[in-house]
Amino acid sequence: MALRVRSATISSNEHARAGDTLAVVRLDRLGRSLAELPETVKMLRERQIDLLSLEEKIDTSSAAGELVFHVFGAIAHFERRLISERTKDGVAAARAKGKRPGRQPLDMTKVEAAIKLVRADVSPADAAGQLGLGRSTVYREMRRLGISRPV
Numbered sequence: 380m381a382l383r384v385r386s387a388t389i390s391s392n393e394h395a396r397a398g399d400t401l402a403v404v405r406l407d408r409l410g411r412s413l414a415e416l417p418e419t420v421k422m423l424r425e426r427q428i429d430l431l432s433l434e435e436k437i438d439t440s441s442a443a444g445e446l447v448f449h450v451f452g453a454i455a456h457f458e459r460r461l462i463s464e465r466t467k468d469g470v471a472a473a474r475a476k477g478k479r480p481g482r483q484p485l486d487m488t489k490v491e492a493a494i495k496l497v498r499a500d501v502s503p504a505d506a507a508g509q510l511g512l513g514r515s516t517v518y519r520e521m522r523r524l525g526i527s528r529p530v
Contacts, residue, residue: 400429401428402433405432417452490512490520493512493517497526504517
């Protein structure tokens with residue numbers, strides 16, 4: 380019997396029983412991230428439920444299918460570590476050049492200019508657009524200063 384439900388549904392409800400096969404179109408549909416896939420498959424295995432991924436052609440009911448699944452898992456783990464290392468290297472290189480990682484600080488002179496425009500009956504959206512600010516930034520500052528929205 381093939382079931383088409385998310386892993387969260389399997390763990391919270393008793394839809395799948397021993398001997399069932401959980402069929403998914405792609406492995407990424409099984410959970411929120413590839414990192415949680417091995418844990419999901421382990422939970423399925425403990426409940427004696429097989430996994431069939433149609434797109435990747437993985438069937439954990441066979442030894443070969445289980446091996447392929449674990450190879451995919453190892454590659455995903457390797458890829459996550461590689462991305463993490465590259466990110467750390469990039470941040471270190473930026474710091475060495477004197478740059479701060481993260482979002483650029485808000486230019487308060489632009490925010491103050493936007494508030495002056497709003498007080499001069501320019502719409503907050505237009506003021507934000509003229510100064511290269513986000514509308515939410517202007518509205519947030521208006522709220523902070525107790526300036527009501529124009530109607």
